[in-house]
Amino acid sequence: xxxxxxxxxxxxxxxxxxxxxxxxxxxxxxxxxxxxxxxxxxxxxxxxxxxxxxxxxxxxxxxxxxxxxxxxxxxxxxxxxxxxxxxxxxxxxxxxxxxxxxxxxxxxxxxxxxxxxxxxxxxxxxxxxxxxxxxxxxxxxxxxxxxxxxxxxxxxxxxxxxxxxxxxxxxxxxxxxxxxxxxxxxxxxxxxxxxxxxxxxxxxxxxxxxxxxxxx
Amino acid sequence: xxxxxxxxxxxxxxxxxxxxxxxxxxxxxxxxxxxxxxxxxxxxxxxxxxxxxxxxxxxxxxxxxxxxxxxxxxxxxxxxxxxxxxxxxxxxxxxxxxxxxxxxxxxxxxxxxxxxxxxxxxxxxxxxxxxxxxxxxxxxxxxxxxxxxxxxxxxxxxxxxxxxxxxxxxxxxxxx
Numbered sequence: 001x002x003x004x005x006x007x008x009x010x011x012x013x014x015x016x017x018x019x020x021x022x023x024x025x026x027x028x029x030x031x032x033x034x035x036x037x038x039x040x041x042x043x044x045x046x047x048x049x050x051x052x053x054x055x056x057x058x059x060x061x062x063x064x065x066x067x068x069x070x071x072x073x074x075x076x077x078x079x080x081x082x083x084x085x086x087x088x089x090x091x092x093x094x095x096x097x098x099x100x101x102x103x104x105x106x107x108x109x110x111x112x113x114x115x116x117x118x119x120x121x122x123x124x125x126x127x128x129x130x131x132x133x134x135x136x137x138x139x140x141x142x143x144x145x146x147x148x149x150x151x152x153x154x155x156x157x158x159x160x161x162x163x164x165x166x167x168x169x170x171x172x173x174x175x176x177x178x179x180x181x182x183x184x185x186x187x188x189x190x191x192x193x194x195x196x197x198x199x200x201x202x203x204x205x206x207x208x209x210x211x212x213x214x215x216x
Numbered sequence: 217x218x219x220x221x222x223x224x225x226x227x228x229x230x231x232x233x234x235x236x237x238x239x240x241x242x243x244x245x246x247x248x249x250x251x252x253x254x255x256x257x258x259x260x261x262x263x264x265x266x267x268x269x270x271x272x273x274x275x276x277x278x279x280x281x282x283x284x285x286x287x288x289x290x291x292x293x294x295x296x297x298x299x300x301x302x303x304x305x306x307x308x309x310x311x312x313x314x315x316x317x318x319x320x321x322x323x324x325x326x327x328x329x330x331x332x333x334x335x336x337x338x339x340x341x342x343x344x345x346x347x348x349x350x351x352x353x354x355x356x357x358x359x360x361x362x363x364x365x366x367x368x369x370x371x372x373x374x375x376x377x378x379x380x381x382x383x384x385x386x387x388x389x390x391x392x
Binding site for chain 2: 015
């Protein structure tokens, strides 16, 4: 029985994520929840998040969800979206806040790598709109998605990992940055699959079917 | 390659229906918002904008139900405007499934709303919409662009370009 828990810690709208999952996985139960026990019992975990990372970390702690999210990231099919990707790492430049430290690396601001766009103008931040995602590894979550498909992005920070094996895809803005990571049972993306039409729905459908342990 | 050029259909809503007018008057019924949103989505629209064009002039509340219905069926970014008067309204629309909230009349009447909403939710989700008309002052041949509120009904005296510069100044907060 597939039971997908979307972790709700009060940061932003989760309707699109839950409706998109209900659409692509009608056989699963999809729950938006703040209850650590429900998260603990679910078979699949989705951690979205928008807003400022320090505020997100604070709220996650306040809801008593930090431990159970770390635990899920180590044991269950785990999908991080946007801040849900960023918080897996050690720390973020945004407010110099500590992340969950499940993966090693740092979240940095676009302006630290590049300040100009391709035409030499000032780089617009946030990086916002539809950008191409170039896959760097075979992964069940990429099934049926072309390796240059466009996904919808809204963010000013991105992850910089010390482990090159983590990268599952990169995008160009204008320099390459990691926009998806994968390790064992974890898959996390900087873009918003729930706002990325067919490519996004395919990714969510793949996630709902994903059985990471049996594939190894 | 970088970011794609976006095609963004903008749907004017009046009394829960999509309408087509000319300069916001002589409105003709164009159909059900959810149905039309779904059709644009199938055709590959990159985003959708819904504006309740008479919310301010008719002093009506937000189109929350339409946003909820559309956001449950269409998985592309949605911008919603019309009758946004307080930061709480921004929250209600975002929770209903909007990704960006468009503010027009209230930005003129209460500029602090734009700064407060951008400060709290991030500049990425606050859009200031401007209706400008070309006007000329009495006894002057010079034409200028003036900002109008309430769906193009009320003149503000603001110069459109100056107004946009001011708005830009308020929304420098960036998140994620």
